[in-house]
Amino acid sequence: MSTRVLVADDSSTMRKIILRSLQAVGVPNAVEAADGEEAVSLFKPGEFDLVLTDWNMPGKSGLEVIQEIRKIDADVKIMMVTTEAEKSRVMEAIQAGVSDYLVKPFTADTLREKLEKHGC
Template sequence: MKVLLAEDSGVMRKIIARGLNSLWVDDVVEAADGAIAFEEFKKDPNIDLVLTDWNMPNMNGLELVQAIRGTGSKVPIMMITTEAEKGRVLEAIQAGVNDYLVKPFDQPMLQAKLERVLPQASS
């Protein structure tokens, strides 16, 4: 399984990537902002899932979601962010996010969300 991870914090990117690798994800493509992530997405048609932070420079997570959905892609997208207010969650869902995970989170929470977005992944 290949996951595109857009997160501007290098430390958080490594934590999430390690968490993904300890589950069933064997390939994590890391991007430091939404613009880099979108370029990676356009280059690789084999992305199974996109995980994105909301607050990033150059292109934020919401803009990334809109750009990906603008290509017609149905790839599952999960927002991982500190933005927990209901209006923000609804805005992300309306933009095309499949699920939402609020930081801080633990490994079981990440796994449960991944299984919800990609039920076939845990089998």
């Protein structure tokens, strides 16, 4: 069974990069959300093993996505994928319930390491 991933990013270019990176590391299918609202509406308990979310999106921010998904499923892995690399921002994401943090730009190898770390 392959890892089921939900990718939330308001940049279609970034979503394509993330999807290609996932394919490169053996995750062939992922569901795309163009913003935080769509990500939360698409998320259902047990349907995804991992959520990859951008921080800065219109409507709902990545932090709001994390908080809302955590209310639905406390165990799903959630990775923030963002350019926000300041320690205070990382800590804010951790407090919101993120499982891990991936700073853009990233390599497929870095993504693979993060996925393996979380058993995905």
